[in-house]
Amino acid sequence: MKSSLKMVTLLALLCIIIFNSSNSVVFKLTNVNCDSYNKTWIRINHCRLKAINRHKTVFNFNATFLHPTRNIIVHYQLFKRESGYKPWLINVRIDGCKYLRKPYDAIAIFLFSIYKDFSNINHTCPLYGDIFIKDMYLSTDVMRLPLPTGDYLLAIDWIFYGKPQFATNVSFQFVEDLVR
DSSP: OHHHHHHHHHHHHHHHHHHOSGGGEEEEEEEEEEEESOTTTEEEEEEEEEEEETTEEEEEEEEEEEEEEOOEEEEEEEEEESSSEEEEEEEEEEEHHHHHHSOOOHHHHHHHHHHGGGBSOOSOSOEEEEEEEEEEOOOGGGOOSOOOSEEEEEEEEEEETTEEEEEEEEEEEEEEOTTO
């Protein structure tokens, strides 16, 4: 009995490894919306998605911080689409400058690892001048945790000195089809 259970477990793992190719997973950006609440502090120059092919969409973002910013709170929430967007597991506030000095939040580390190679955010506070993300795309290579199939919205509010300055809302789709 134990040997048959081991064999079934081994076959299941082998099937997951074989069928877990990039063709069976769709992980792509579907929409993006950026809005500046205070145009005297933040000017958003560019916030767009560009379709490269059927399964790959890249994100380009360019904003100008008109004043040096040393106090940044990042409030991010993840919503899952189920008859409208519903709150889903994540609703966190972190100190952005403290995070840039020494990363301490696991989800923020994961999110930052997605776009850090495409961005010029590579130093600590103060943040000033042009901040950009160029040709960022989603890849399953960075996914370490399983995510249920569905449409998601990552809403991020950027708060400087206690006042909301701008928001970025990024919608993405994650579909895992092991039968394909």
